[in-house]
Amino acid sequence: MTKTMRIGIIGSGGIAHAHINQYKKLADVEIVGVADVVPGKAKQFVEAQGLGGAQPFEDHRKLLELDLDGVSICTPNVSHHQTTVDALRAGKNVLLEKPMSVTLAEAIDMVETQRESGKMLTIGFQPRYDPNMKLVQDIVQSGKLGKVYYVETGGGRRRGMPGGTFIRKELAGAGAMADIGCYSLDMALNAMGYPKPLTVSAYTSNYFGTNPLYHPQASQFEVEDFGVALVRFEGDLVLQFKISWAMHMDSLGSTMFLGSEGGLKVNPHGTGNWSGVWDGKVGNMTLFHDFMGQQTSTPVPVIEHQKDLFFEKVRDFVEAVREDRPAPIPGDQILIQQAIIDGVLRSAESKREVAIELP
Structure with a gap:
């Protein structure tokens, strides 16, 4: 039993x-x-x-x-x-x-x-339980891309700002970077086997959250609604990380893995004000590579599923x-992305590049 x-x-x-x-x-x-x-x-x-x-x-x-x-x-x-x-x-x-x-x-x-x-x-x-997330990981770790040297991840909602405990620094600690940015980081870092970060240079702002035209709790808004960072890792790898709860733009673009032998572009799933981030399913994917001396691209079939x-x-x-x-x-893996988010906030506040030190 x-x-x-x-x-x-x-x-x-x-x-x-x-x-x-x-x-x-x-x-x-x-x-x-x-x-x-x-x-x-x-x-x-x-x-x-x-x-x-x-x-x-x-x-x-x-x-x-x-x-x-x-x-x-x-x-x-x-x-x-x-x-x-x-x-x-x-x-x-x-x-x-x-x-x-x-x-x-x-x-x-x-x-x-x-x-x-x-x-x-x-x-x-x-x-992570979307089989397409596992597919992204399998492609990146298969060697098909060669040496991965640059990754771009993040995403942005044209309008998708939460309220309540999410916008008060004493309760949330951080805003968009931690709320939805953590999903983007996990997608990219997990695909690469969670490499060790070394430094981060970042910028954050909250022009939308603090404006009553865009947020009904503007007077209580204390965290960032936008952020961007360049993160350096061991192994001569850099990652551009960008996230937004609100912006005057339709998208912050795809997640991209650039390698010496190929590149992978992954688009977010869904449409509308609250889409454009990696908190759910994966959209269409494309593998860019050369074949017989010619530049070509291969659509990666998205795995259809009904998993909750x-x-x-x-x-x-x-x-x-x-x-x-x-x-x-495991927590000891996610500790690495927490180190990055911590570095982002320190860098944005000090307006300079900061080192990431892990025990």
Whole structure:
């Protein structure tokens, strides 16, 4: 008989609903507790979701005293670090929503705690479960492109600015760079095997978020809505990273991998104000190369699928815990992109290139 997995939820905001909806689809999974610092909010969530015997808490540490196989952490960005560290120290496996943390120091502490605890820390990048993302990785790592020397990634929404906790620095830590930029970075870095970053030179702005013509909470907007950076890596590789929540442009372009023997262009999926970023499916792809001495291009067939990527993420976490497998998307890997985002924010603030130092 399959063991029932006992899961807790920390944070009962919008993204927690997405987690609960996926856990409900899984047999042998029981939500036994929900925690939220807002008085009464966890209780309201439990009742609204019909979670039956799940216990509500206002202190996540009380939730962690329960017998749990794992927790989903769905809190605002600024509390990712402490809730994750507390959960790992309490002997719980963790599925943490992106971005991993606010600062590099926090991410390092989270990874060190994970190693000390022997528990799992996996980060919630559901786009990885699109088979086309795996196809991009396979092409880049196949050698067909030769030596990859330049990568361009990012994306931009013409209009797609969130509000609430996403725009307050004390809760989010950062804006578009962390919110949707982390997806773009994961797509490119994972395809290349997560190389080690060395330096970053960056610029950020928030001309749209702070303008009441474009955002109803302009007076509360404290983070960046646009950013661009040049990142240098070991192995003579550079990456141009650009992201935008809002702009007077239809697109910031494709993701591109330039190599000595070929190039790969990957277009984002979808249309409209909230499209243009890598938080979901992949659009059409093209391989540029020479054949018989002639320049040519080959369309890469997109793999059609009906996968619910968020469900795949949650299911993989549960199965990895059940089968005692390594973390599907390990924290010590995502630490590298957190170092880049940290460098972007430091560089933009100081208006100069900064070094990225990893332990």
